[in-house]
Structures are given as C-alpha cells and as structure tokens.
Amino acid sequence: MRKEPRQARSRATVETIVQAGARILSDEGWVGFTTNRVAELAGVSIGSLYQYFPDKLSLVDAIRHRHLDDSIAVMRRIRADGVSPAEFAAQLVQAVVAAHSVYPGLHRVLLDEAPSSEGYRNPSSAFEIEYLSYYAEAVATYRKRQPNPADHVAARVISDAIDGVIHNAARRGAVADPAMQRELVRLITLYLGEPGQIRES
Amino acid sequence: MRKEPRQARSRATVETIVQAGARILSDEGWVGFTTNRVAELAGVSIGSLYQYFPDKLSLVDAIRHRHLDDSIAVMRRIRADGVSPAEFAAQLVQAVVAAHSVYPGLHRVLLDEAPSSEGYRNPSSAFEIEYLSYYAEAVATYRKRQPNPADHVAARVISDAIDGVIHNAARRGAVADPAMQRELVRLITLYLGEPGQIRES
DNA sequence: AGAAATGTGAGCAAGTCGTTCACATTTTCT
DNA sequence: AGAAAATGTGAACGACTTGCTCACATTTCT
Numbered sequence: 001m002r003k004e005p006r007q008a009r010s011r012a013t014v015e016t017i018v019q020a021g022a023r024i025l026s027d028e029g030w031v032g033f034t035t036n037r038v039a040e041l042a043g044v045s046i047g048s049l050y051q052y053f054p055d056k057l058s059l060v061d062a063i064r065h066r067h068l069d070d071s072i073a074v075m076r077r078i079r080a081d082g083v084s085p086a087e088f089a090a091q092l093v094q095a096v097v098a099a100h101s102v103y104p105g106l107h108r109v110l111l112d113e114a115p116s117s118e119g120y121r122n123p124s125s126a127f128e129i130e131y132l133s134y135y136a137e138a139v140a141t142y143r144k145r146q147p148n149p150a151d152h153v154a155a156r157v158i159s160d161a162i163d164g165v166i167h168n169a170a171r172r173g174a175v176a177d178p179a180m181q182r183e184l185v186r187l188i189t190l191y192l193g194e195p196g197q198i199r200e201s
Numbered sequence: 202m203r204k205e206p207r208q209a210r211s212r213a214t215v216e217t218i219v220q221a222g223a224r225i226l227s228d229e230g231w232v233g234f235t236t237n238r239v240a241e242l243a244g245v246s247i248g249s250l251y252q253y254f255p256d257k258l259s260l261v262d263a264i265r266h267r268h269l270d271d272s273i274a275v276m277r278r279i280r281a282d283g284v285s286p287a288e289f290a291a292q293l294v295q296a297v298v299a300a301h302s303v304y305p306g307l308h309r310v311l312l313d314e315a316p317s318s319e320g321y322r323n324p325s326s327a328f329e330i331e332y333l334s335y336y337a338e339a340v341a342t343y344r345k346r347q348p349n350p351a352d353h354v355a356a357r358v359i360s361d362a363i364d365g366v367i368h369n370a371a372r373r374g375a376v377a378d379p380a381m382q383r384e385l386v387r388l389i390t391l392y393l394g395e396p397g398q399i400r401e402s
Numbered sequence: 403a404g405a406a407a408t409g410t411g412a413g414c415a416a417g418t419c420g421t422t423c424a425c426a427t428t429t430t431c432t
Numbered sequence: 433a434g435a436a437a438a439t440g441t442g443a444a445c446g447a448c449t450t451g452c453t454c455a456c457a458t459t460t461c462t
Contacts, residue, residue, distance in 0.1 A: 003438090003439095005438090005439090006430095006437090006438065006439090007428090007429065007430085007438065007439075009428080009429080009438090009439070009440095010438075010439060010440090013439080013440085029313075029314065030232065031231065031232065031314075034418080034419060034420080035419075035420060035421080036418095036419070036420080037419095044440080044441095045440060045441045045442055046420090046421080046422095046441085046442070047421095047422085047423085047440065047441055047442065048439075048440055048441075050420090050421065050422080051438095051439070051440080055420075055421080056419095056420065056421095108313070111372075112230075112309070112313070112372070113230065113232075113314070150380075153380045153381060153383075153384050154384050156366075156369075156381065156384075157366055157381060157384040157385055157388060158388070160365045160366040160368075160369040160370070161362035161363075161365050161366050161388060162362075162365070163365045163369065164361045164362050164363070164364045164365015164366065164368065164369075165357075165358055165361040165362050165365065167361075167365065168357070168361040168364065168365075169361070171312075171313070179351075179354045180354060180357065180358060183354050183355050183357075183358040184358055186392070187358055187359070187362060187388070187392050190391040190392055191387070191388050191391055191392075204407090204408095206407090206408090207406090207407065207408090207461095208407065208408075208459090208460065208461085210407090210408070210409095210459080210460080211407075211408060211409090214408080214409080235449085235450060235451080236450075236451060236452075237449095237450070237451080237452095245409080245410095246409060246410040246411055247410085247411070247451090247452080248408095248409065248410055248411065248452095248453085248454085249408075249409050249410075250452095251451090251452065251453080252407095252408070252409080256451075256452080257450095257451065257452090
C-alpha cells in the first residue's frame with residue numbers, strides 16, 4: 001500500500017475499492033478489470049484508488065490476499081475428527097458453497113487468470129500448502145493413520161474435484177442448487193468413507 | 202470463412218493458423234490471443250490469416266468447433282455397456298487425459314474466457330447436451346435403468362469433477378501423473394459403482 | 403502466357419488504460 | 433478558530449495495443 005488509511009472514512013474507501021474489485025474480477029474476469037472501472041463501480045475517483053494502491057497489481061494482491069485468508073478461515077472450522085465422512089462432506093460442501101456465494105467467479109479468476117507479484121500457483125505457496133494438508137488430514141483421518149504422500153494425492157484429487165463442481169455450478173449460476181449439493185456430498189462421502197457407510201448417505 | 206482454400210498449400214496454411222491459435226489460447230489464454238501473434242507463431246503473414254478468417258472471432262469459433270468435435274469423438278468411443286465401472290472409469294480417464302495432452306489449457310480457456318458469436322455456455326448448446334447425456338447414459342447404465350433427471354444431476358457432478366481434476370493437473374503440468382490418474386479412476390469408480398465392487402479397485 | 407489463387411507486411415485508425423497532478427474538501431490537532 | 437494533515441477529485445496525458453486493410457509480390461493452375 002502506498003499510504004495507510006488513518007481515518008474511518010478512508011478505511012471505508014479502501015474497503016469499497018477492494019469489494020468493487022472483487023465484484024469485477026468475479027463478473028468480468030481479468031479482462032474487465034481496469035483501475036478506472038473499479039474506481040467507478042466503487043463510486044470513488046480514480047485518484048483515491050491510487051492514494052492507497054501504488055499500482056494495479058497491488059490491488060489484485062490485496063483482493064487475493066483477503067480472499068484466500070477468508071477461504072482458509074472458513075474451511076479450518078470444519079474438522080474431520082469425530083464425525084462420519086457423510087457429515088464431514090455435508091459440512092464441507094456447505095462451507096465451500098457459502099464461500100462462493102458472494103463472488104462466485106472470483107476464486108477461479110484469481111487462480112487462473114489474474115497475474116500476481118508473488119507466486120501463488122507454485123506448489124510451495126503458503127496457501128497451497130495449508131489448503132492441501134487440510135484435505136490430506138481429512139483423508140488420513142478416515143484411513144485411520146498419519147498423513148502420508150499417498151494421502152496428498154488423494155487430497156489433491158478430492159480438492160480439485162470439488163473445485164470443478166463448484167466452479168462449473170458458479171458458471172451456470174447454480175451454486176445454490178440443492179440437488180447438485182446432495183450429489184457432491186455423495187461423491188465426497190464415497191471417496192472418503194468406508195464401504196460399510198455408503199448406504200446411509 | 203471469408204474464402205475457401207482451394208489448393209493444398211492454402212489448406213496447410215489454414216491448418217497451421219488454427220494450430221497456432223490453439224497453442225496460444227492454451228498457453229497464454231484469451232489475453233495473449235491477438236491475430237498478429239497467431240500469424241507470427243504460425244509463420245504466416247497477418248494478411249494470409251485474414252484471407253481465410255473474416256475476423257478474430259471467426260478464428261476462435263473455428264478453433265472451438267474443431268476442439269469440441271474432437272472431444273466428443275474421443276469420448277463417444279468409450280462405452281459403458283458390458284464393462285465394469287472400474288474399467289469404464291479407467292478408459293474414460295485415459296481418453297480425457299489424451300485429449301488434454303496436446304493443448305492442456307485449451308478446453309478451459311474456450312469455455313471460461315474466450316467469447317463466441319454463438320452461445321456455447323448456455324445449457325442448450327448441442328455440445329453441452331451431447332456431453333451431458335453421454336455421462337447420464339453411463340450413470341443410468343450402472344443404475345440399471347433408463348436415464349432420468351436425477352441421473353443428469355449425477356452426470357453433471359461427475360463430469361465437472363473430472364473436469365476440475367484434469368484442469369488443475371494441467372495447470373501444474375501434471376496431466377500425465379499416474380498417481381493422480383489412479384486416484385481419479387478410483388473417484389469415478391466409487392461414484393458410479395455399487396458398494397460391493399469397491400474393494401476390488 | 404494469362405488468370406486465378408495465394409502470400410506479404412508496413413502501417414493506419416481507433417481505441418485502451420495505467421497513472422499523475424494540481425486543486426478542492428473534510429477532519430484532526432492545537 | 434485557524435493551521436495542518438488527511439482525504440478526495442477527475443480531466444487528461446502519453447505510451448501502448450491491436451484488429452484489420454490494401455497495394456503489391458509470388459506461386460499454381462489451365
């Protein structure tokens with residue numbers, strides 16, 4: 001950030017700028033993301049934007065940083081300990097759906113389209129590591145052992161599968177579709193659970 | 202097309218243009234897709250490109266048309282009749298991986314980023330319908346009945362899940378990873394198969 | 403040879419867009 | 433209240449992008 005907002009008024013300005021940016025990224029993708037458009041949608045002059053963000057990239061970084069933090073926080077609240085695969089899957093899907101309900105396209109755009117000064121894609125980024133080991137832990141829990149490399153592959157697959165279903169639902173504007181959510185829960189449950197537990201879902 | 206290529210030479214020219222376009226879309230996304238760059242990568246003058254494509258959009262449409270035709274053709278060769286879920290899943294994954302090995306990012310860019318004169322996203326497009334009913338048929342086969350609406354939801358979920366896993370693998374340049382493929386097969390098998398068949402995978 | 407098909411690429415015309423800056427308004431501090 | 437600091441404004445620059453044309457060369461067909 002170029003300048004730290006000190007008064008409440010300027011903090012609100014920064015907030016609306018970040019939100020407008022997220023909205024545009026989600027709705028129009030990286031192509032539609034221009035500083036002037038963000039400022040316009042935020043109802044703020046372009047000059048104000050550049051008071052707090054030195055350049056365009058720093059704004060994307062701010063949006064990304066906030067979004068990833070939120071995602072992790074939401075997910076971390078769902079634990080696999082002591083609940084059945086079906087329950088865990090249901091809670092997880094609910095959380096992921098909720099996380100995608102405000103800016104449905106944001107996650108994909110941030111990961112696939114938008115460039116960044118840091119290196120988010122690369123597997124060693126803090127976000128990737130935390131995200132993956134969360135899933136690996138869940139997998140290992142239901143396999144009743146400590147996480148190992150094989151669990152990490154399974155974690156990738158289940159995480160990417162969920163990602164795909166949610167992302168495509170978002171494209172069709174159907175993240176809230178209960179039928180889709182039920183089937184997704186079933187998919188996760190079957191993959192994580194033991195054969196004996198399948199019928200109850 | 203503005204003009205139909207009549208000689209072999211010009212047909213080759215059109216071919217290299219389409220391939221160069223696919224390469225750029227796959228590697229750089231819609232942002233990097235400029236007519237001048239496509240012509241340059243194809244080793245052809247920009248003028249030649251405009252001999253056969255009236256404008257930029259018609260070139261994307263040509264690329265998309267070819268890609269979707271190829272995808273359908275590859276998939277249609279894998280049938281669910283008479284094979285176990287595990288076998289079907291294995292063949293399907295192999296086919297999808299093969300289809301993504303030349304231009305790993307192309308599919309996603311065509312669906313998510315690139316605009317089109319026609320309406321591919323909309324659920325009534327010929328491609329979407331054929332694609333979905335293929336999966337619905339497979340689901341219904343293993344449920345031992347005619348396809349019904351519930352199977353279409355399951356079809357969407359499994360198709361989008363595969364899509365997500367492949368797409369994320371492509372981003373990491375790991376579509377060929379055998380471990381990932383094994384797990385993906387397992388995911389599909391469990392989802393399609395019956396409980397009794399799970400242990401054998 | 404003549405005609406048709408094909409290929410060339412410099413360059414135009416029309417944008418686009420990140421960013422600045424001189425100035426206005428509001429809030430805080432003394 | 434008055435000065436100083438913080439915040440907000442938006443026209444406009446200037447550097448760059450890019451889809452596309454056209455006058456002309458080269459190759460192939462008849």
